[in-house]
Amino acid sequence: MYTQLFGHYLLNNGVIDADELHAALTAMSRIKAKLGAAAIDAGYMTAEQVEEVHEAQHTVDKRFGDIAVEKGFLTEEQVRSLLSRQKNANLVLGQALIDFGFITNKQFEDSLFDYKKKFSLIAGDTEEERLENEMIEVLGINSMPDKDFYSEYALLFIRNLIRFLGDDFSLSGVVRNTTISMNYGCSQDVTGAVNFRVSLGGTERGFLGIAARYAGEDLNEVDGYTKACVGELLNLQNGLFAVNESNIRGVELVLSPQVSEDNLMMNIPESGLAVTLSFPFGDIKIAVVKQ
Amino acid sequence: MKISDITVMLCDDSPLVRKKLAEILARIGITKIIHTEDGEQAINEYKEKKPDLVFMDIVMPKKTGIEALREIRAFDSEAKVVMASTVGTQGNLIAAIKEGAFEFLQKPVKEEDVLKIINRMLKG
Numbered sequence: 342m343y344t345q346l347f348g349h350y351l352l353n354n355g356v357i358d359a360d361e362l363h364a365a366l367t368a369m370s371r372i373k374a375k376l377g378a379a380a381i382d383a384g385y386m387t388a389e390q391v392e393e394v395h396e397a398q399h400t401v402d403k404r405f406g407d408i409a410v411e412k413g414f415l416t417e418e419q420v421r422s423l424l425s426r427q428k429n430a431n432l433v434l435g436q437a438l439i440d441f442g443f444i445t446n447k448q449f450e451d452s453l454f455d456y457k458k459k460f461s462l463i464a465g466d467t468e469e470e471r472l473e474n475e476m477i478e479v480l481g482i483n484s485m486p487d488k489d490f491y492s493e494y495a496l497l498f499i500r501n502l503i504r505f506l507g508d509d510f511s512l513s514g515v516v517r518n519t520t521i522s523m524n525y526g527c528s529q530d531v532t533g534a535v536n537f538r539v540s541l542g543g544t545e546r547g548f549l550g551i552a553a554r555y556a557g558e559d560l561n562e563v564d565g566y567t568k569a570c571v572g573e574l575l576n577l578q579n580g581l582f583a584v585n586e587s588n589i590r591g592v593e594l595v596l597s598p599q600v601s602e603d604n605l606m607m608n609i610p611e612s613g614l615a616v617t618l619s620f621p622f623g624d625i626k627i628a629v630v631k632q
Numbered sequence: 633m634k635i636s637d638i639t640v641m642l643c644d645d646s647p648l649v650r651k652k653l654a655e656i657l658a659r660i661g662i663t664k665i666i667h668t669e670d671g672e673q674a675i676n677e678y679k680e681k682k683p684d685l686v687f688m689d690i691v692m693p694k695k696t697g698i699e700a701l702r703e704i705r706a707f708d709s710e711a712k713v714v715m716a717s718t719v720g721t722q723g724n725l726i727a728a729i730k731e732g733a734f735e736f737l738q739k740p741v742k743e744e745d746v747l748k749i750i751n752r753m754l755k756g
Contacts, residue, residue, distance in 0.1 A: 580718020
């Protein structure tokens with residue numbers, strides 16, 4: 342039940358059996374993902390188009406990428422981008438399963454899409470994607486030096502907010518290059534390939550609101566339990582971010598235990614991001630500063 | 633073994649997580665619960681009380697869940713330790729497998745996953 346691993350997702354959903362998973366996991370160190378699997382993962386090609394290129398390779402002595410470009414399935418730039426994704430762990434596992442004949446390209450395409458959707462690796466639909474792009478625009482992330490990091494972090498946070506607290510919030514402020522304060526807050530340091538600190542909290546009402554909704558309980562005073570609830574939501578957000586980084590980029594991040602702080606002050610540099618969101622129960626703040 | 637005889641140790645620095653897990657376990661008849669808040673406490677309690685099953689967080693003060701898993705398995709090679717963490721990265725999953733974890737649960741924990749684990753444990 343190692344469900345976060347794509348292989349165990351396939352196992353749990355009956356796409357492959359335990360012996361097939363074991364064989365593929367053992368073979369992973371010996372292989373790298375081929376362009377066809379990478380193109381499906383990136384959403385550049387369908388399984389049918391990949392099969393068409395494979396068929397063509399039986400009759401002409403050309404590389405997969407060259408044929409795909411000739412057929413108009415890929416651009417040269419997309420081929421270059423795909424070559425850099427071939428170490429992605431899920432892709433390598435998928436490739437091993439395809440090579441062994443345990444799954445087809447079509448099963449790989451369908452399962453990978455469902456897997457990414459389930460674990461919030463991609464937006465659920467085009468409307469969600471449109472709203473996400475709007476959010477990036479509103480937060481002014483496009484002009485930031487580390488826009489990839491901040492946009493990935495912010496979008497995951499928004500999805501988690503909707504999932505665990507509800508969608509009845511509005512964006513009421515974005516600040517940089519200033520010091521922000523929270524009556525109650527929780528902070529967590531994340532280290533590794535990227536290093537950053539995140540603080541989540543707000544006014545007393547805001548803090549209690551986060552804790553109450555996340556726990557699904559009536560909570561009326563800030564105490565150790567409510568602080569643990571807010572800390573757990575922060576830990577969940579950072580944990581899922583670390584999982585995504587591990588699955589997509591193959592890098593490991595380490596999370597420090599969360600720390601609660603009353604009257605929390607945090608310096609937000611020009612390269613950082615602090616956002617205030619208004620819920621009916623009160624205002625909450627999240628601040629992210631990459632080192 | 634009857635389900636009501638099972639003793640489960642919950643190790644998580646979050647009282648919310650322990651509470652939710654204890655509620656799930658109570659619904660299926662498991663009420664013998666040991667609460668621990670960090671890896672060090674988990675190791676000591678395990679050695680003293682030898683619970684049948686452990687649910688272990690990874691990111692914790694004093695000792696991480698992976699360190700605690702290693703020490704518990706060194707003490708008792710039959711120990712059944714389920715890692716329950718938000719940080720299901722490739723590195724943590726591989727470390728958990730290598731150290732002999734019984735299962736790995738991605739938080740937030742779902743009731744159906746806990747039930748599957750209890751069933752697997754009962755089947756031996």
